Amino acid sequence: MRIALIAHDRKKDDMVRLAGQFHAVLSRCTLMATGTTGGRLQREVGLAVECLLSGPLGGDLQIGARLAVGEVDAVIFLRDPMTPQPHEPDINALVRACDVHDVPCATNLSGARLLLQGLIVE
Ligand SMILES: O=C(CO)COP(=O)(O)O
Numbered sequence: 001m002r003i004a005l006i007a008h009d010r011k012k013d014d015m016v017r018l019a020g021q022f023h024a025v026l027s028r029c030t031l032m033a034t035g036t037t038g039g040r041l042q043r044e045v046g047l048a049v050e051c052l053l054s055g056p057l058g059g060d061l062q063i064g065a066r067l068a069v070g071e072v073d074a075v076i077f078l079r080d081p082m083t084p085q086p087h088e089p090d091i092n093a094l095v096r097a098c099d100v101h102d103v104p105c106a107t108n109l110s111g112a113r114l115l116l117q118g119l120i121v122e
Contacts, residue, residue, distance in 0.1 A: 001119060004063045004075045005033040005041060006055065011078035012040055014109055019045045022116040034059030060090040064097040075105040076112045
């Protein structure tokens with residue numbers, strides 16, 4: 001399973017906690033992440049993660065481009081719905097790409113837990 005992990009700034013602590021809780025299943029996956037999220041996951045959770053560009057610099061678009069050619073199987077994107085983002089069009093493009101290609105995309109913690117639990121029982 002190739003999973004993309006992305007969290008906006010106010011959701012990064014949640015992402016780190018979530019990844020710690022699901023460390024066993026995530027460590028069996030191929031992981032990629034936007035830059036800052038990925039750095040925290042490497043340092044604080046000890047996961048092997050490929051770090052792409054930071055979101056505002058094009059990281060969401062990089063993940064979207066991979067997804068469009070079948071290189072991403074699931075996306076966990078902990079979005080901050082309360083803070084405007086300068087790269088909102090990139091965020092929308094990634095979520096749209098998930099819908100276009102029918103790739104599971106969890107945009108909040110509860111959805112992310114369900115997605116990861118699904119991987120455990122697989
Ligand atoms: O902005 C982001 C996603 O839209 C996240 O990017 P970072 O992980 O680099 O903070």
